[in-house]
Every structure is written in C-alpha cells, then in structure tokens.
Amino acid sequence: MRKRLVVVLAAAMTLGLAGCGGKGSSTETQAAAQGGQSQAATESQAVETSAAVSSGKISGGMTTVDHPEITAEGKSADMTITVSNYVDIAGISPFAAPQSGRNDIRYLIYDQLAIMAKPGGDVDEMDFQMAKNIEKVDNDTYKIELYDYIHDWAGNPVTADDVIFSYTTMADSGVSGKFSRLFDSMEKVDDYNLILHLKNTALGTAQYVLQFCPVVSQAAYESQSEGERAQYPIGTGGYKIVDYVSGGYCYLERVEDYWQTDESLRSYAFSGQAKEIKIVVQTEAAQRANALITSNVDVVPVVANTDIGLFQNEDGTPKEGYNVLATLNGVTYYMPFNCSEDSVLNNIDLRKAVSYAIDAKGVMDGTFGVNGYTLSKECANVMLGDYNPAWNEEDYYDYNMEKAQEYLEKSGAKDVSLRLMISTEANEKAMAVFIQQYLDMVGIKVEIESYDAALLTEYKKDTKMWDMRIDSVGNSDYCTDAWNLCTTAHDNGLNSFMIEDPKLDELVAAAGGLDTHSTETVEAVHVYNYEQCYYVPLGNFYKYSVATDKLQAWPLHPYNYLLYGGFIFE
Numbered sequence: 101m102r103k104r105l106v107v108v109l110a111a112a113m114t115l116g117l118a119g120c121g122g123k124g125s126s127t128e129t130q131a132a133a134q135g136g137q138s139q140a141a142t143e144s145q146a147v148e149t150s151a152a153v154s155s156g157k158i159s160g161g162m163t164t165v166d167h168p169e170i171t172a173e174g175k176s177a178d179m180t181i182t183v184s185n186y187v188d189i190a191g192i193s194p195f196a197a198p199q200s201g202r203n204d205i206r207y208l209i210y211d212q213l214a215i216m217a218k219p220g221g222d223v224d225e226m227d228f229q230m231a232k233n234i235e236k237v238d239n240d241t242y243k244i245e246l247y248d249y250i251h252d253w254a255g256n257p258v259t260a261d262d263v264i265f266s267y268t269t270m271a272d273s274g275v276s277g278k279f280s281r282l283f284d285s286m287e288k289v290d291d292y293n294l295i296l297h298l299k300n301t302a303l304g305t306a307q308y309v310l311q312f313c314p315v316v317s318q319a320a321y322e323s324q325s326e327g328e329r330a331q332y333p334i335g336t337g338g339y340k341i342v343d344y345v346s347g348g349y350c351y352l353e354r355v356e357d358y359w360q361t362d363e364s365l366r367s368y369a370f371s372g373q374a375k376e377i378k379i380v381v382q383t384e385a386a387q388r389a390n391a392l393i394t395s396n397v398d399v400v401p402v403v404a405n406t407d408i409g410l411f412q413n414e415d416g417t418p419k420e421g422y423n424v425l426a427t428l429n430g431v432t433y434y435m436p437f438n439c440s441e442d443s444v445l446n447n448i449d450l451r452k453a454v455s456y457a458i459d460a461k462g463v464m465d466g467t468f469g470v471n472g473y474t475l476s477k478e479c480a481n482v483m484l485g486d487y488n489p490a491w492n493e494e495d496y497y498d499y500n501m502e503k504a505q506e507y508l509e510k511s512g513a514k515d516v517s518l519r520l521m522i523s524t525e526a527n528e529k530a531m532a533v534f535i536q537q538y539l540d541m542v543g544i545k546v547e548i549e550s551y552d553a554a555l556l557t558e559y560k561k562d563t564k565m566w567d568m569r570i571d572s573v574g575n576s577d578y579c580t581d582a583w584n585l586c587t588t589a590h591d592n593g594l595n596s597f598m599i600e601d602p603k604l605d606e607l608v609a610a611a612g613g614l615d616t617h618s619t620e621t622v623e624a625v626h627v628y629n630y631e632q633c634y635y636v637p638l639g640n641f642y643k644y645s646v647a648t649d650k651l652q653a654w655p656l657h658p659y660n661y662l663l664y665g666g667f668i669f670e
Contacts, residue, residue, distance in 0.1 A: 172373040172668050173363075180376040183664055184388045184397040188381050189350040192341070193329040194266070194314045194321065197275035203661045204379065204401075207369045208352055209335035210314030211360075213244060213263070215367050216307055219658040220485015220577045223306050227367040229360075230258070230315055230336075239301035239614045240284070242310075246292045251359050252336045256317035258359075260286075260294040265318040276312070283309050302584075302612045304577040338370040338665050339377060350379045368655050369663040377664055392422075392646060398669075399647040401662050405472050411646045418649070425645040430660045431572045432582065433531065433638040434479040440598040442563040445518070449511035451633040454518075454568070455497035457504035457542045460638050463534040467527055468641040475639040478626060479573050480582035482640065486611075486622050487579055496630060496637065504542045517545040521566035523556050528570045531638070535570075561590040563598045570638075571596070576659065580612035583625055586634075597634045604628060 191202030214226040235243040250258040264286045271283045282305050284297040298305055320334035339352040354375050360366050382388045385404040391397040411422040418424045437445045445451050464473040476482050477491040522528040536546040559565040573582040586596040587608050611621040655666025
C-alpha cells in the first residue's frame with residue numbers, strides 16, 4: 101500500500117471564493133442543509149504522495165500539491181480539541197443505520213479495512229487501515245491480508261473471523277440497503293487472510309464495501325447490550341468515548357494502546373495529536389459562530405453562509421486568527437420532468453421551453469448567495485472523478501428567453517400550468533419560488549406543492565401527482581452513481597422521469613461497468629440526457645468550515661466530512 105495523508109492545508113483557504121461573506125439564505129437553512137448529508141462526495145483530487153494538500157482556487161476541482169511535511173511529528177500530543185457540531189452525535193453502535201452525525205464519530209472509534217483517499221480512485225489508491233494488503237482477483241473478488249496484531253480497546257484480538265462477523269452482521273441488519281445489495285460474502289483463508297465476494301461489479305462497488313463497515317471483535321460486541329453499544333461501545337479506532345449525553349456532547353480520549361503503533365502505517369483519519377476531542381452539539385448557527393469568536397471551540401465544521409463574513413474577508417482571504425475551508429457539498433440539486441403521458445411535459449419541446457426559461461445561476465444565486473455555489477451541467481457533482489469540465493462550457497439549455505418562447509410555440513401547448521413538487525426543506529422552497537418566477541415570465545404558470553418526506557416518497561412515484569420536482573442526488577465517486585439513481589426503477593417499474601427507457605439503462609450500465617467505463621461511455625450518457633431533456637441541472641452549494649489559525653491541516657474524507665481524529669495543529 102502507498103501511504104497517503106489526504107488533508108487540506110489550512111493556510112491556503114478559502115480557495116479564492118471572493119465575495120461570499122455575509123451573503124446567502126437563512127442561517128439555519130444553510131447550516132442544516134450543508135451539514136446533514138452523510139453520504140455525500142466532493143473532495144480534492146488526491147495525488148499519490150504522502151500528503152495531498154489543497155492550494156489555489158476552486159474551479160470545478162480542487163488542486164493539490166505535494167506537502168509531506170504537514171504531519172503531527174514533533175508537535176504537542178497533549179492537546180484538547182473542541183469541535184462545535186450542528187447535529188447530534190448519532191448512530192454510535194457499530195452497525196447502526198447511516199444518519200447525520202454518524203460520520204462525525206465512526207472514524208474516531210472504529211477502524212475499517214480501508215478508507216477512501218480520493219473520489220473515483222481505485223482500490224489500490226485507498227488508504228488501508230486494518231488491511232495490510234488488498235489484491236483484486238477479478239471484478240467481484242478481492243483477497244485481503246490483515247495485520248496480525250490488531251486488537252480492540254479491551255485487548256481482544258481481531259482476526260479474519262471478526263471481519264467476517266462484522267460484515268455479515270452489517271449486511272444482515274439491513275440498515276443500509278446499498279451495502280446489503282453490494283456485499284455478497286467473505287471466505288476465510290486463515291486467521292489473517294480472507295476473500296471478499298461482491299454481488300455487483302459496478303464502478304466503485306469495492307471501494308464502498310471496503311470502507312463502509314466498521315470492524316469490531318465479535319467477543320467485545322457480544323459482551324455488551326445494545327444499550328451499551330449505543331453509548332459506550334468497545335471499538336478498534338484511535339479514540340474511545342468517555343462521556344456522552346445525547347443532544348449535548350460527546351467526549352473522547354485517545355487510545356494510548358492503539359493497535360497500529362507504526363505511525364507510518366496509520367490512515368489520514370488518525371494523526372494522534374489530540375489527547376482529548378470534545379464534540380459539543382450547538383444547533384443554532386449563531387451559537388456556533390460565537391463559540392469560535394469567544395475561543396470556546398477550536399473548530400466549527402458547519403458555518404452558515406450568512407455568518408461566513410465574520411471569518412472571511414470580501415476578497416476571499418481568512419480574517420486574522422482564522423482559517424476557512426470551503427468545499428462543495430456532495431448533494432447536487434436538479435429538476436426532473438415527468439415525461440409520462442399523464443403530464444404535459446411528455447412533450448419534449450415544452451420541456452426544452454421550460455429548461456431555457458430557467459436561469460440556474462439566478463436560482464442558485466438567490467438561494468445560496470453569489471459564489472456560494474457552483475453550477476453543474478448534470479445531476480452529478482462537478483467534483484466527481486469522471487465529470488468532464490468541458491461540460492461547463494456547453495450550452496446545456498442555458499437561460500435564453502428567446503429560445504424558451506420559440507420552443508413554447510413549437511410545442512403547441514396553450515395556457516400551460518405545471519405542478520412543481522418539492523419537500524419541506526427550506527432551500528427547495530426558495531429554489532421553487534425562483535423557478536416559478538422565471539417560468540411566469542414566459543407565460544407558464546407554476547403551482548408549488550410541498551410535502552413531507554413520507555408523502556413525497558409515495559407521490560413522486562405517481563405519474564398523476566406532479567409535472568416537475570426539485571430533487572437532489574447524493575453523489576459518491578462517479579457520475580454513474582447519480583445516473584443510477586435516476587434510472588433505478590420505482591415500485592411501478594418506471595424511472596425517475598416516470599417512463600421506461602431501456603436505452604438510457606444500457607448507456608448508464610456501460611458507463612458504470614468496471615470493464616466498460618470510459619470517457620466515451622460517460623459522454624454517451626451525458627449527450628443522451630441532453631437530447632432527451634429529462635431534467636434541469638442546477639448545482640451544488642459550498643459548505644464552510646472555520647477553525648482557529650492554529651490548525652495546519654484539515655483531514656477531509658472524499659464524501660465531504662471532516663475526520664476529527666486527523667486534525668493537525670501547530
């Protein structure tokens with residue numbers, strides 16, 4: 101394994117995002133939306149060095165430079181770091197369901213076989229944790245060699261049997277439908293060697309499965325009740341919980357007999373510098389900002405756009421005493437059309453009229469603030485490994501009132517009235533109002549219909565309930581992850597556009613296949629989406645994190661969350 105430390109150099113922040121200070125939608129809307137996506141993907145394109153550190157401007161991708169000297173070596177190992185979280189620490193038990201707050205704790209208290217170091221990277225580009233080596237046998241089979249000295253905090257050895265126990269328990273629990281669909285089985289070779297079998301050979305499957313499941317000893321797991329595991333579990337990571345109050349705080353201490361004693365083999369999730377990590381829950385954005393200003397906390401992972409001006413100058417540089425990190429949220433907004441016979445939008449010319457009438461930049465400007473976002477020409481994140489930056493220069497039904505009127509006339513539709521379905525999420529409500537106003541300018545009336553999560557889940561599968569809807573895709577590694585979500589059939593057998601489209605299915609399968617993924621197959625999906633005008637791409641918003649200027653490096657997972665155990669301070 102090539103050892104890597106994927107971090108972002110704090111001194112280089114804010115990645116040239118001038119003009120962001122003090123602009124945006126409501127404080128709490130920004131905080132909730134930016135912090136609440138646990139499976140999102142947006143990160144630096146890591147280089148194959150001991151450290152990948154961001155520098156320069158963000159422009160469809162985060163640049164990296166080799167900066168191996170940013171390490172914890174020679175620095176204080178007795179620090180107490182206080183982090184202000186906007187969400188509660190949740191899902192502490194090793195096989196708990198994915199939820200907001202879980203990723204803030206799982207990489208502290210549990211180790212995995214490996215951890216991703218960059219979006220779209222191969223398995224051998226991952227940062228191995230418990231796995232000493234991972235060898236691909238074929239597309240659905242991998243040989244895994246474990247270190248022969250792994251143990252948990254209670255001293256229980258962790259061997260192949262424990263890995264198999266962890267993986268089968270996670271799969272059988274059903275808490276993650278995706279994991280259960282992708283993981284097949286594990287086969288023991290001996291105490292420190294095993295074989296992983298996958299059900300699916302799609303691009304990114306192995307990386308997801310290798311890092312998703314925390315590995316614990318079966319003996320420790322079975323020695324505790326579910327209540328104990330949900331509050332004070334026996335883990336394998338670099339930190340253990342010493343005090344926890346749900347909704348209040350979670351205090352952790354460094355494990356002094358952490359099993360990986362060779363610092364050169366540790367992942368970027370654990371620098372080991374902090375002796376104590378205190379995570380306090382502060383749900384109010386103003387409370388978090390004030391805590392940093394008054395030096396009561398060291399790091400605030402989610403600062404609202406409306407508060408970023410307290411820490412960042414108008415020219416994009418951090419104010420004295422602070423470091424600011426700006427990363428793209430992993431959730432991409434887009435607006436799919438109902439292309440079934442039950443909607444007037446089964447008329448492609450009317451879909452094109454709607455697309456040309458909407459100024460995506462205006463929608464995102466108004467919702468997230470100028471420069472508080474980036475546009476996308478797909479329903480996929482611009483930071484993904486196979487997103488083509490050249491798409492950004494294309495006319496993908498870019499705002500053009502003349503063309504909107506032209507296609508409206510060509511469609512033959514008269515007195516058009518459309519139903520725009522949205523959730524109760526505040527950002528979607530704001531975007532819907534802007535879309536309504538743009539379409540009104542060409543004579544298309546829009547009725548906004550907002551539903552809670554339960555009703556939305558049902559109604560979006562009903563061809564008679566909507567014409568357009570605002571949706572979001574949580575990306576991971578590749579554009580095909582987003583496209584798969586669009587093509588996946590609902591209970592009614594229809595895709596997200598309320599039709600069956602075998603050609604789109606075939607194109608997405610080719611783009612997402614390990615043996616068929618290429619620039620050409622990815623481009624084919626993009627071109628087909630454009631030709632069919634299935635949706636209006638909108639984009640992503642920036643997530644801002646702020647720390648004191650003592651922070652030298654931000655350890656950032658490719659799914660866009662900070663790994664608190666990897667912080668490096670002066």
